[in-house]
Amino acid sequence: MSFVVPDLAYGYADLSPVISEDIMRLHHSKHHQAYVDKLNTAVAGLDLGDDIEQILCNLDSLPESVQTVVRNNGGGHLNHSQFWQIMCPGGSSPAGAVVDALSNRYGSLDRFIEEFNTAALGVFGSGWAWLMPDLSIETTPNQDNPIMFGGDKPIMGCDVWEHAYYLDYKNDRSSYMQAWWSIVDWSEVENRYGSAIIS
Template sequence: MAFELPELGYAYDALEPNIDARTMEIHHSKHHNGYTNKLNAAIEGTDLEGKSIEDILTNLDMTNAGVRNNGGGFYNHSLFWTVMKPEDRGYLSGELKDAIEAEFGSKEAFIDAFSKAAATQFGSGWAWLCVHKGGKVEVCSTPNQDNPLMPGVACGGTPILGLDVWEHAYYLNYQNRRPDYIDAFFKVINWNEVERRYAEAK
Protein backbone atom coordinates (compact mmCIF):
# COMPACT_ATOMS: atom_id res chain seq x y z
CA MET A 1 0.00 0.00 0.00
CA ALA A 2 1.27 3.46 -0.88
CA PHE A 3 2.28 5.92 1.80
CA GLU A 4 -0.17 8.74 2.40
CA LEU A 5 0.35 12.31 3.59
CA PRO A 6 -0.66 12.31 7.27
CA GLU A 7 -3.12 14.84 8.62
CA LEU A 8 -1.70 17.51 10.91
CA GLY A 9 -4.33 17.08 13.60
CA TYR A 10 -4.64 20.87 13.96
CA ALA A 11 -5.24 23.87 11.73
CA TYR A 12 -2.42 25.51 9.79
CA ASP A 13 -2.74 28.63 11.97
CA ALA A 14 -2.93 26.74 15.28
CA LEU A 15 0.74 27.24 16.19
CA GLU A 16 0.78 31.00 15.62
CA PRO A 17 2.53 33.23 16.51
CA ASN A 18 5.35 30.74 16.98
CA ILE A 19 4.99 29.12 13.54
CA ASP A 20 2.91 31.01 10.99
CA ALA A 21 0.01 29.55 9.02
CA ARG A 22 1.48 30.18 5.56
CA THR A 23 4.68 28.34 6.44
CA MET A 24 2.72 25.43 7.88
CA GLU A 25 0.49 25.21 4.82
CA ILE A 26 3.38 25.22 2.34
CA HIS A 27 5.48 22.92 4.51
CA HIS A 28 2.75 20.31 4.88
CA SER A 29 0.80 20.49 1.62
CA LYS A 30 3.77 21.07 -0.70
CA HIS A 31 7.03 19.86 0.86
CA HIS A 32 5.77 16.88 2.85
CA ASN A 33 3.33 15.94 0.12
CA GLY A 34 6.18 16.06 -2.39
CA TYR A 35 8.33 13.69 -0.29
CA THR A 36 5.36 11.34 0.04
CA ASN A 37 4.69 11.16 -3.69
CA LYS A 38 8.37 10.79 -4.60
CA LEU A 39 8.86 8.05 -1.99
CA ASN A 40 5.96 6.10 -3.46
CA ALA A 41 7.45 6.50 -6.93
CA ALA A 42 10.91 5.40 -5.70
CA ILE A 43 9.69 2.15 -4.13
CA GLU A 44 7.03 1.22 -6.67
CA GLY A 45 7.72 -2.22 -8.11
CA THR A 46 10.62 -2.90 -5.72
CA ASP A 47 10.90 -5.22 -2.72
CA LEU A 48 10.46 -2.14 -0.49
CA GLU A 49 6.85 -1.77 -1.52
CA GLY A 50 4.51 -2.71 1.32
CA LYS A 51 7.14 -2.35 4.06
CA SER A 52 6.84 0.12 6.95
CA ILE A 53 8.82 3.33 6.69
CA GLU A 54 10.80 2.32 9.79
CA ASP A 55 11.77 -0.99 8.18
CA ILE A 56 12.76 0.77 4.97
CA LEU A 57 14.97 3.31 6.75
CA THR A 58 16.68 0.99 9.25
CA ASN A 59 17.71 -1.36 6.43
CA LEU A 60 18.39 1.36 3.88
CA ASP A 61 20.96 1.17 1.12
CA MET A 62 22.39 4.65 1.70
CA THR A 63 23.42 4.91 -1.97
CA ASN A 64 19.74 4.81 -2.96
CA ALA A 65 19.27 8.60 -3.03
CA GLY A 66 15.61 8.52 -4.02
CA VAL A 67 14.56 6.43 -1.04
CA ARG A 68 17.09 8.03 1.32
CA ASN A 69 15.98 11.59 0.62
CA ASN A 70 12.26 11.05 0.19
CA GLY A 71 11.88 8.29 2.75
CA GLY A 72 13.72 10.45 5.25
CA GLY A 73 11.60 13.45 4.30
CA PHE A 74 8.39 11.45 4.73
CA TYR A 75 9.38 9.99 8.11
CA ASN A 76 10.94 13.15 9.54
CA HIS A 77 7.94 15.34 8.80
CA SER A 78 5.49 12.69 9.99
CA LEU A 79 7.24 12.82 13.37
CA PHE A 80 7.64 16.62 13.31
CA TRP A 81 3.90 17.38 13.10
CA THR A 82 3.10 15.13 16.07
CA VAL A 83 5.69 16.61 18.45
CA MET A 84 4.05 20.03 18.18
CA LYS A 85 0.60 20.95 19.46
CA PRO A 86 -1.30 24.19 20.05
CA GLU A 87 -2.57 23.23 23.53
CA ASP A 88 -2.69 20.42 26.11
CA ARG A 89 1.02 19.84 25.49
CA GLY A 90 1.91 18.56 28.92
CA TYR A 91 5.39 19.27 30.27
CA LEU A 92 8.67 17.44 30.64
CA SER A 93 8.10 14.91 33.41
CA GLY A 94 8.37 11.30 34.49
CA GLU A 95 10.93 8.86 33.13
CA LEU A 96 11.83 11.13 30.21
CA LYS A 97 12.64 13.99 32.58
CA ASP A 98 14.76 11.61 34.67
CA ALA A 99 16.62 10.38 31.57
CA ILE A 100 17.26 13.91 30.33
CA GLU A 101 18.52 15.05 33.74
CA ALA A 102 20.74 11.98 34.00
CA GLU A 103 22.31 12.72 30.61
CA PHE A 104 22.43 16.52 30.58
CA GLY A 105 22.16 17.55 34.23
CA SER A 106 19.01 19.64 33.85
CA LYS A 107 16.18 20.50 31.50
CA GLU A 108 17.89 23.82 30.78
CA ALA A 109 21.14 22.08 29.82
CA PHE A 110 19.19 19.78 27.50
CA ILE A 111 17.49 22.76 25.84
CA ASP A 112 20.92 24.35 25.36
CA ALA A 113 22.35 21.16 23.81
CA PHE A 114 19.36 20.64 21.51
CA SER A 115 19.31 24.31 20.49
CA LYS A 116 23.03 24.22 19.71
CA ALA A 117 22.59 21.09 17.58
CA ALA A 118 19.82 22.84 15.64
CA ALA A 119 21.60 26.18 15.33
CA THR A 120 24.96 24.76 14.24
CA GLN A 121 23.66 22.26 11.66
CA PHE A 122 25.26 23.68 8.52
CA GLY A 123 22.77 24.27 5.75
CA SER A 124 19.67 22.09 5.73
CA GLY A 125 18.97 19.35 8.24
CA TRP A 126 17.42 18.31 11.53
CA ALA A 127 18.13 18.31 15.26
CA TRP A 128 17.12 15.20 17.21
CA LEU A 129 16.53 13.83 20.67
CA CYS A 130 17.00 10.05 20.41
CA VAL A 131 16.54 7.19 22.85
CA HIS A 132 18.60 4.01 22.97
CA LYS A 133 17.43 0.66 24.28
CA GLY A 134 17.46 0.90 28.06
CA GLY A 135 16.39 4.53 28.06
CA LYS A 136 19.61 6.52 27.55
CA VAL A 137 18.96 9.70 25.56
CA GLU A 138 21.20 11.58 23.14
CA VAL A 139 21.08 14.79 21.10
CA CYS A 140 22.49 15.08 17.58
CA SER A 141 21.87 16.65 14.20
CA THR A 142 21.79 15.24 10.68
CA PRO A 143 22.10 16.85 7.24
CA ASN A 144 19.36 17.02 4.61
CA GLN A 145 16.61 14.44 5.33
CA ASP A 146 18.86 11.89 7.05
CA ASN A 147 17.72 10.64 10.45
CA PRO A 148 19.01 8.42 13.27
CA LEU A 149 17.17 5.32 12.02
CA MET A 150 19.43 5.15 8.97
CA PRO A 151 22.61 3.03 8.97
CA GLY A 152 25.76 4.86 9.98
CA VAL A 153 24.04 8.13 10.87
CA ALA A 154 25.16 10.09 13.95
CA CYS A 155 23.34 9.24 17.17
CA GLY A 156 21.52 6.08 16.27
CA GLY A 157 18.66 5.00 18.45
CA THR A 158 15.06 6.02 17.92
CA PRO A 159 14.19 9.69 17.32
CA ILE A 160 11.49 10.95 19.68
CA LEU A 161 11.82 14.71 19.09
CA GLY A 162 12.92 16.35 15.85
CA LEU A 163 13.24 19.93 14.65
CA ASP A 164 13.36 20.79 10.96
CA VAL A 165 16.00 23.46 10.30
CA TRP A 166 15.62 23.58 6.53
CA GLU A 167 14.97 27.20 5.59
CA HIS A 168 11.53 26.32 4.21
CA ALA A 169 10.49 25.51 7.81
CA TYR A 170 10.98 29.06 9.08
CA TYR A 171 12.16 31.57 6.48
CA LEU A 172 8.85 33.34 5.76
CA ASN A 173 8.55 34.41 9.40
CA TYR A 174 12.09 34.32 10.78
CA GLN A 175 14.25 34.92 7.68
CA ASN A 176 17.85 34.18 8.74
CA ARG A 177 17.06 34.19 12.48
CA ARG A 178 17.21 30.44 13.03
CA PRO A 179 17.84 30.82 16.81
CA ASP A 180 14.52 32.69 17.16
CA TYR A 181 12.73 29.86 15.36
CA ILE A 182 14.40 27.30 17.65
CA ASP A 183 13.24 29.25 20.72
CA ALA A 184 9.70 29.35 19.30
CA PHE A 185 9.71 25.58 18.76
CA PHE A 186 10.17 24.99 22.49
CA LYS A 187 6.92 26.89 23.11
CA VAL A 188 4.86 24.38 21.08
CA ILE A 189 6.48 21.01 21.90
CA ASN A 190 3.93 18.29 22.61
CA TRP A 191 5.67 16.73 25.60
CA ASN A 192 2.88 14.19 26.02
CA GLU A 193 3.74 12.76 22.60
CA VAL A 194 7.50 12.89 23.21
CA GLU A 195 7.03 11.01 26.49
CA ARG A 196 4.82 8.43 24.73
CA ARG A 197 7.51 7.90 22.10
CA TYR A 198 10.17 7.60 24.81
CA ALA A 199 8.25 4.91 26.69
CA GLU A 200 7.63 2.99 23.46
CA ALA A 201 11.22 3.19 22.24
CA LYS A 202 13.21 2.47 25.39
Template sequence: MAFTLPALPYAYDALEPYIDEETMKLHHDKHHNAYVTNLNKAIEGTPDADKSLEELVAKAGTYSKAVRNNAGGHWNHTFFWDILSKDGGEPTGALLEDINATFGSLDKLKEELNAKAAGQFGSGWGWLIVNKEGKLEISSTPNQDNPLMDVAEVKGTPIIGIDVWEHAYYLKYRNVRPDYLKAIWNVINWTKVAELYAAAK
Protein backbone atom coordinates (compact mmCIF):
# COMPACT_ATOMS: atom_id res chain seq x y z
CA MET A 1 0.00 0.00 0.00
CA ALA A 2 1.49 3.31 -1.10
CA PHE A 3 2.32 6.04 1.39
CA THR A 4 0.37 9.28 1.14
CA LEU A 5 1.08 12.89 2.04
CA PRO A 6 -0.78 13.79 5.26
CA ALA A 7 -2.69 17.06 5.26
CA LEU A 8 -1.31 19.85 7.41
CA PRO A 9 -3.20 20.02 10.73
CA TYR A 10 -3.67 23.78 10.27
CA ALA A 11 -3.80 26.43 7.52
CA TYR A 12 -0.64 27.38 5.63
CA ASP A 13 -0.59 30.79 7.29
CA ALA A 14 -1.37 29.49 10.78
CA LEU A 15 2.21 29.88 12.02
CA GLU A 16 2.70 33.46 10.80
CA PRO A 17 4.72 35.53 11.45
CA TYR A 18 7.23 32.95 12.69
CA ILE A 19 6.92 30.58 9.73
CA ASP A 20 5.53 32.24 6.63
CA GLU A 21 2.74 30.92 4.42
CA GLU A 22 4.90 30.60 1.29
CA THR A 23 7.49 28.51 3.14
CA MET A 24 4.77 26.22 4.52
CA LYS A 25 3.29 25.66 1.05
CA LEU A 26 6.65 24.83 -0.48
CA HIS A 27 7.82 22.79 2.49
CA HIS A 28 4.68 20.65 2.74
CA ASP A 29 3.36 20.50 -0.83
CA LYS A 30 6.70 20.23 -2.62
CA HIS A 31 9.43 18.98 -0.28
CA HIS A 32 7.43 16.61 1.92
CA ASN A 33 5.43 15.40 -1.05
CA ALA A 34 8.66 14.59 -2.90
CA TYR A 35 9.80 12.36 -0.04
CA VAL A 36 6.50 10.47 -0.16
CA THR A 37 6.61 10.10 -3.96
CA ASN A 38 10.24 8.97 -3.99
CA LEU A 39 9.71 6.54 -1.11
CA ASN A 40 6.85 4.90 -3.00
CA LYS A 41 9.07 4.60 -6.09
CA ALA A 42 11.93 3.13 -4.06
CA ILE A 43 9.84 0.34 -2.50
CA GLU A 44 7.50 -0.38 -5.42
CA GLY A 45 7.58 -4.05 -6.38
CA THR A 46 9.81 -5.03 -3.44
CA PRO A 47 8.99 -6.95 -0.24
CA ASP A 48 9.40 -3.65 1.59
CA ALA A 49 6.22 -2.31 -0.02
CA ASP A 50 4.25 -3.99 2.78
CA LYS A 51 6.31 -2.51 5.61
CA SER A 52 5.13 0.36 7.80
CA LEU A 53 6.96 3.67 7.83
CA GLU A 54 8.11 2.91 11.38
CA GLU A 55 9.63 -0.41 10.25
CA LEU A 56 11.49 1.26 7.39
CA VAL A 57 12.82 3.98 9.69
CA ALA A 58 13.88 1.58 12.47
CA LYS A 59 16.11 -0.44 10.11
CA ALA A 60 17.11 2.43 7.83
CA GLY A 61 20.73 1.31 7.80
CA THR A 62 19.80 -1.95 6.06
CA TYR A 63 18.05 -0.24 3.15
CA SER A 64 19.18 1.64 0.07
CA LYS A 65 20.01 5.32 0.34
CA ALA A 66 16.74 6.12 -1.45
CA VAL A 67 14.64 4.26 1.12
CA ARG A 68 16.61 5.59 4.10
CA ASN A 69 16.48 9.22 2.97
CA ASN A 70 12.88 9.28 1.80
CA ALA A 71 11.43 7.22 4.66
CA GLY A 72 13.28 9.51 7.04
CA GLY A 73 12.05 12.59 5.21
CA HIS A 74 8.45 11.39 5.33
CA TRP A 75 8.58 10.43 9.02
CA ASN A 76 10.46 13.56 10.11
CA HIS A 77 8.14 15.98 8.34
CA THR A 78 4.96 14.25 9.50
CA PHE A 79 6.32 14.52 13.05
CA PHE A 80 7.39 18.15 12.54
CA TRP A 81 3.93 19.36 11.44
CA ASP A 82 2.35 17.72 14.47
CA ILE A 83 4.54 19.46 17.03
CA LEU A 84 3.89 22.95 15.66
CA SER A 85 0.97 25.18 16.66
CA LYS A 86 0.29 28.89 17.05
CA ASP A 87 -1.32 28.21 20.42
CA GLY A 88 1.13 25.70 21.81
CA GLY A 89 1.18 27.01 25.35
CA GLU A 90 4.06 26.26 27.70
CA PRO A 91 5.37 23.01 29.19
CA THR A 92 3.84 22.08 32.56
CA GLY A 93 3.72 19.19 35.02
CA ALA A 94 6.10 16.27 34.76
CA LEU A 95 7.58 17.49 31.46
CA LEU A 96 8.51 20.89 32.88
CA GLU A 97 9.90 19.28 36.04
CA ASP A 98 12.08 17.00 33.93
CA ILE A 99 13.25 19.90 31.74
CA ASN A 100 14.21 21.90 34.84
CA ALA A 101 15.95 18.92 36.45
CA THR A 102 17.87 18.02 33.29
CA PHE A 103 18.75 21.41 31.82
CA GLY A 104 18.22 23.87 34.67
CA SER A 105 15.37 25.75 33.01
CA LEU A 106 13.25 25.93 29.85
CA ASP A 107 15.45 28.76 28.58
CA LYS A 108 18.53 26.56 29.03
CA LEU A 109 16.87 23.75 27.07
CA LYS A 110 16.10 26.16 24.22
CA GLU A 111 19.66 27.50 24.32
CA GLU A 112 21.23 24.02 24.20
CA LEU A 113 18.91 22.63 21.53
CA ASN A 114 19.34 25.76 19.39
CA ALA A 115 23.13 25.49 19.70
CA LYS A 116 23.02 21.83 18.64
CA ALA A 117 20.70 22.57 15.71
CA ALA A 118 22.68 25.65 14.62
CA GLY A 119 25.88 23.62 14.74
CA GLN A 120 24.54 20.79 12.55
CA PHE A 121 26.78 21.03 9.50
CA GLY A 122 24.76 21.28 6.31
CA SER A 123 21.25 19.87 6.31
CA GLY A 124 19.72 17.98 9.20
CA TRP A 125 17.65 18.11 12.36
CA GLY A 126 17.93 19.07 16.01
CA TRP A 127 16.12 16.80 18.50
CA LEU A 128 14.91 16.57 22.06
CA ILE A 129 14.48 12.89 22.85
CA VAL A 130 13.70 10.52 25.66
CA ASN A 131 16.71 8.21 25.55
CA LYS A 132 16.91 4.50 26.35
CA GLU A 133 17.45 5.31 30.04
CA GLY A 134 14.25 7.37 30.09
CA LYS A 135 16.20 10.65 30.35
CA LEU A 136 15.79 13.80 28.28
CA GLU A 137 18.68 14.32 25.87
CA ILE A 138 19.53 16.68 23.01
CA SER A 139 20.94 15.39 19.74
CA SER A 140 21.19 16.18 16.06
CA THR A 141 21.17 14.08 12.90
CA PRO A 142 22.35 14.72 9.34
CA ASN A 143 20.10 14.78 6.30
CA GLN A 144 16.78 13.01 7.01
CA ASP A 145 18.08 10.65 9.69
CA ASN A 146 16.39 10.61 13.11
CA PRO A 147 17.00 9.12 16.58
CA LEU A 148 14.70 6.14 15.92
CA MET A 149 17.06 4.82 13.24
CA ASP A 150 19.56 2.04 13.77
CA VAL A 151 22.20 4.35 12.25
CA ALA A 152 21.67 7.21 14.73
CA GLU A 153 24.64 8.05 16.97
CA VAL A 154 22.22 8.99 19.77
CA LYS A 155 19.10 6.82 19.89
CA GLY A 156 15.80 7.53 21.55
CA THR A 157 12.21 8.64 21.09
CA PRO A 158 11.83 12.14 19.63
CA ILE A 159 9.54 14.58 21.42
CA ILE A 160 10.75 17.72 19.60
CA GLY A 161 12.35 17.83 16.16
CA ILE A 162 13.52 21.01 14.46
CA ASP A 163 14.15 20.97 10.72
CA VAL A 164 17.34 22.86 9.86
CA TRP A 165 17.37 22.17 6.15
CA GLU A 166 17.58 25.51 4.35
CA HIS A 167 14.19 24.95 2.72
CA ALA A 168 12.61 25.16 6.20
CA TYR A 169 13.66 28.78 6.76
CA TYR A 170 15.49 30.37 3.82
CA LEU A 171 12.63 32.40 2.32
CA LYS A 172 12.07 34.33 5.55
CA TYR A 173 15.35 34.06 7.47
CA ARG A 174 17.79 33.76 4.55
CA ASN A 175 21.08 32.30 5.79
CA VAL A 176 20.55 33.29 9.45
CA ARG A 177 19.67 29.91 10.91
CA PRO A 178 19.88 31.15 14.55
CA ASP A 179 17.05 33.65 13.93
CA TYR A 180 14.81 30.84 12.67
CA LEU A 181 15.74 28.68 15.65
CA LYS A 182 14.91 31.48 18.08
CA ALA A 183 11.54 32.10 16.37
CA ILE A 184 10.39 28.50 16.15
CA TRP A 185 9.91 28.22 19.92
CA ASN A 186 6.90 30.52 19.49
CA VAL A 187 5.09 27.76 17.60
CA ILE A 188 6.10 24.61 19.49
CA ASN A 189 2.96 22.69 20.49
CA TRP A 190 3.78 21.86 24.11
CA THR A 191 0.53 19.94 24.52
CA LYS A 192 1.64 17.52 21.80
CA VAL A 193 5.18 17.41 23.17
CA ALA A 194 3.80 16.48 26.60
CA GLU A 195 1.76 13.65 25.04
CA LEU A 196 4.86 12.33 23.27
CA TYR A 197 6.89 12.64 26.48
CA ALA A 198 4.30 10.71 28.51
CA ALA A 199 4.13 7.96 25.90
CA ALA A 200 7.93 7.70 25.70
CA LYS A 201 8.29 7.51 29.48
Protein backbone atom coordinates (compact mmCIF):
# COMPACT_ATOMS: atom_id res chain seq x y z
CA MET A 1 0.00 0.00 0.00
CA SER A 2 1.43 3.31 -0.88
CA PHE A 3 0.25 6.86 -0.69
CA VAL A 4 -0.48 8.86 -3.84
CA VAL A 5 -0.82 12.53 -4.65
CA PRO A 6 -4.52 13.17 -5.26
CA ASP A 7 -5.55 14.64 -8.59
CA LEU A 8 -6.66 18.24 -8.57
CA ALA A 9 -10.31 18.97 -9.30
CA TYR A 10 -9.17 21.83 -11.57
CA GLY A 11 -6.35 22.55 -13.98
CA TYR A 12 -2.97 23.94 -13.02
CA ALA A 13 -3.81 27.27 -14.68
CA ASP A 14 -7.28 27.60 -13.19
CA LEU A 15 -6.37 29.45 -9.99
CA SER A 16 -4.53 32.10 -11.96
CA PRO A 17 -3.91 34.97 -11.50
CA VAL A 18 -4.05 34.43 -7.73
CA ILE A 19 -1.75 31.40 -8.02
CA SER A 20 0.00 30.96 -11.34
CA GLU A 21 0.15 27.80 -13.40
CA ASP A 22 3.89 27.59 -12.74
CA ILE A 23 3.42 27.56 -8.98
CA MET A 24 0.54 25.09 -9.10
CA ARG A 25 2.41 22.69 -11.36
CA LEU A 26 5.53 22.79 -9.23
CA HIS A 27 3.67 22.74 -5.93
CA HIS A 28 1.46 19.77 -6.82
CA SER A 29 3.62 17.66 -9.11
CA LYS A 30 7.00 18.27 -7.45
CA HIS A 31 6.61 19.41 -3.84
CA HIS A 32 3.58 17.31 -2.91
CA GLN A 33 4.95 14.38 -4.92
CA ALA A 34 8.23 14.59 -3.02
CA TYR A 35 6.41 14.43 0.34
CA VAL A 36 4.51 11.36 -0.84
CA ASP A 37 7.61 9.67 -2.22
CA LYS A 38 9.57 10.21 0.98
CA LEU A 39 6.59 9.11 3.08
CA ASN A 40 6.27 5.90 1.08
CA THR A 41 9.96 5.17 1.46
CA ALA A 42 9.78 5.78 5.21
CA VAL A 43 6.78 3.53 5.85
CA ALA A 44 7.72 0.74 3.44
CA GLY A 45 7.45 -2.56 5.27
CA LEU A 46 5.83 -1.08 8.39
CA ASP A 47 2.26 -2.13 7.60
CA LEU A 48 0.72 1.09 8.90
CA GLY A 49 -2.33 1.08 6.65
CA ASP A 50 -3.39 3.92 4.39
CA ASP A 51 -5.03 6.33 6.83
CA ILE A 52 -2.53 9.17 7.07
CA GLU A 53 -4.57 10.97 9.74
CA GLN A 54 -4.46 7.92 12.00
CA ILE A 55 -0.74 7.60 11.47
CA LEU A 56 -0.12 11.26 12.29
CA CYS A 57 -2.32 11.09 15.38
CA ASN A 58 -0.11 8.29 16.66
CA LEU A 59 3.39 9.33 15.69
CA ASP A 60 4.69 8.19 19.06
CA SER A 61 3.79 4.60 18.26
CA LEU A 62 6.09 4.54 15.22
CA PRO A 63 9.67 3.33 15.37
CA GLU A 64 11.72 6.29 16.55
CA SER A 65 13.89 6.12 13.45
CA VAL A 66 10.98 7.12 11.19
CA GLN A 67 9.00 9.50 13.40
CA THR A 68 10.53 12.70 12.06
CA VAL A 69 10.41 11.74 8.41
CA VAL A 70 6.78 10.62 8.73
CA ARG A 71 5.88 13.76 10.66
CA ASN A 72 7.38 16.00 7.98
CA ASN A 73 6.35 14.14 4.87
CA GLY A 74 3.09 12.66 6.13
CA GLY A 75 2.17 16.13 7.34
CA GLY A 76 3.10 17.52 3.94
CA HIS A 77 0.84 14.96 2.30
CA LEU A 78 -2.15 15.58 4.57
CA ASN A 79 -1.81 19.37 4.60
CA HIS A 80 -1.51 19.72 0.84
CA SER A 81 -4.31 17.23 0.17
CA GLN A 82 -6.64 19.51 2.14
CA PHE A 83 -5.18 22.68 0.66
CA TRP A 84 -6.02 21.66 -2.93
CA GLN A 85 -9.58 20.91 -1.93
CA ILE A 86 -10.42 24.12 -0.12
CA MET A 87 -9.58 26.21 -3.16
CA CYS A 88 -11.44 26.43 -6.46
CA PRO A 89 -11.23 28.58 -9.58
CA GLY A 90 -12.70 31.97 -8.79
CA GLY A 91 -13.57 30.89 -5.24
CA SER A 92 -17.10 30.32 -4.08
CA SER A 93 -19.20 32.91 -2.34
CA PRO A 94 -18.84 33.03 1.42
CA ALA A 95 -22.14 31.78 2.79
CA GLY A 96 -23.54 29.20 5.13
CA ALA A 97 -23.29 28.26 8.77
CA VAL A 98 -19.53 28.60 8.97
CA VAL A 99 -19.56 32.11 7.58
CA ASP A 100 -22.39 33.09 9.94
CA ALA A 101 -20.50 31.61 12.87
CA LEU A 102 -17.27 33.37 11.90
CA SER A 103 -19.12 36.67 11.55
CA ASN A 104 -20.62 36.22 14.99
CA ARG A 105 -17.35 35.29 16.61
CA TYR A 106 -15.11 37.87 14.96
CA GLY A 107 -17.63 40.67 14.36
CA SER A 108 -17.59 40.21 10.60
CA LEU A 109 -16.09 37.92 8.00
CA ASP A 110 -13.64 40.66 7.08
CA ARG A 111 -12.46 40.89 10.67
CA PHE A 112 -11.91 37.14 10.72
CA ILE A 113 -9.92 37.35 7.49
CA GLU A 114 -7.82 40.14 8.99
CA GLU A 115 -7.05 38.04 12.05
CA PHE A 116 -6.28 34.98 9.98
CA ASN A 117 -3.95 36.98 7.77
CA THR A 118 -2.21 38.45 10.80
CA ALA A 119 -1.65 34.94 12.14
CA ALA A 120 -0.39 33.73 8.76
CA LEU A 121 2.00 36.66 8.47
CA GLY A 122 3.27 35.88 11.94
CA VAL A 123 4.47 32.41 10.98
CA PHE A 124 8.25 32.65 11.10
CA GLY A 125 9.70 30.79 8.15
CA SER A 126 7.65 27.95 6.71
CA GLY A 127 4.33 26.78 8.05
CA TRP A 128 0.58 26.90 7.93
CA ALA A 129 -2.30 28.95 9.29
CA TRP A 130 -5.40 26.99 10.24
CA LEU A 131 -9.07 27.54 10.91
CA MET A 132 -10.11 25.06 13.57
CA PRO A 133 -13.58 23.51 13.98
CA ASP A 134 -14.14 25.69 17.07
CA LEU A 135 -13.38 28.69 14.81
CA SER A 136 -10.12 29.53 16.54
CA ILE A 137 -7.09 30.31 14.42
CA GLU A 138 -3.89 28.32 14.88
CA THR A 139 -0.53 28.18 13.19
CA THR A 140 2.04 25.43 12.93
CA PRO A 141 5.64 25.43 11.71
CA ASN A 142 6.92 23.30 8.84
CA GLN A 143 4.42 20.56 7.86
CA ASP A 144 3.04 20.07 11.33
CA ASN A 145 -0.71 19.70 11.73
CA PRO A 146 -2.68 20.18 14.97
CA ILE A 147 -3.77 16.52 14.93
CA MET A 148 -0.17 15.54 15.67
CA PHE A 149 -0.51 17.13 19.10
CA GLY A 150 -3.93 15.85 20.06
CA GLY A 151 -5.78 18.72 18.40
CA ASP A 152 -8.74 18.64 16.07
CA LYS A 153 -8.36 18.44 12.33
CA PRO A 154 -8.49 21.95 10.85
CA ILE A 155 -11.36 22.76 8.53
CA MET A 156 -9.22 25.04 6.38
CA GLY A 157 -5.55 25.85 6.07
CA CYS A 158 -3.34 28.20 4.12
CA ASP A 159 0.13 27.19 3.04
CA VAL A 160 2.57 29.98 3.85
CA TRP A 161 5.72 28.20 2.76
CA GLU A 162 7.57 30.38 0.28
CA HIS A 163 7.12 27.65 -2.35
CA ALA A 164 3.39 28.49 -2.24
CA TYR A 165 3.82 32.10 -3.37
CA TYR A 166 7.40 33.15 -4.04
CA LEU A 167 7.31 32.82 -7.85
CA ASP A 168 4.27 35.11 -7.98
CA TYR A 169 4.66 37.40 -5.00
CA LYS A 170 8.37 37.18 -4.18
CA ASN A 171 8.75 37.86 -0.46
CA ASP A 172 5.37 39.62 -0.19
CA ARG A 173 3.40 37.09 1.84
CA SER A 174 0.88 39.79 2.70
CA SER A 175 -0.20 40.28 -0.93
CA TYR A 176 -0.48 36.52 -1.36
CA MET A 177 -2.69 36.30 1.72
CA GLN A 178 -4.90 39.17 0.57
CA ALA A 179 -5.38 37.58 -2.85
CA TRP A 180 -5.77 34.03 -1.58
CA TRP A 181 -9.25 34.59 -0.17
CA SER A 182 -10.65 35.08 -3.66
CA ILE A 183 -9.97 31.41 -4.48
CA VAL A 184 -11.20 29.90 -1.23
CA ASP A 185 -14.00 27.40 -1.81
CA TRP A 186 -16.32 28.36 1.03
CA SER A 187 -18.74 25.57 0.19
CA GLU A 188 -15.97 23.05 0.90
CA VAL A 189 -15.08 24.85 4.14
CA GLU A 190 -18.77 24.67 5.02
CA ASN A 191 -18.80 20.92 4.36
CA ARG A 192 -15.80 20.42 6.59
CA TYR A 193 -17.28 22.60 9.32
CA GLY A 194 -20.53 20.62 9.17
CA SER A 195 -18.71 17.29 9.39
CA ALA A 196 -16.51 18.49 12.24
CA ILE A 197 -19.30 19.78 14.44
CA ILE A 198 -21.41 16.66 13.91
CA SER A 199 -18.59 14.24 14.72
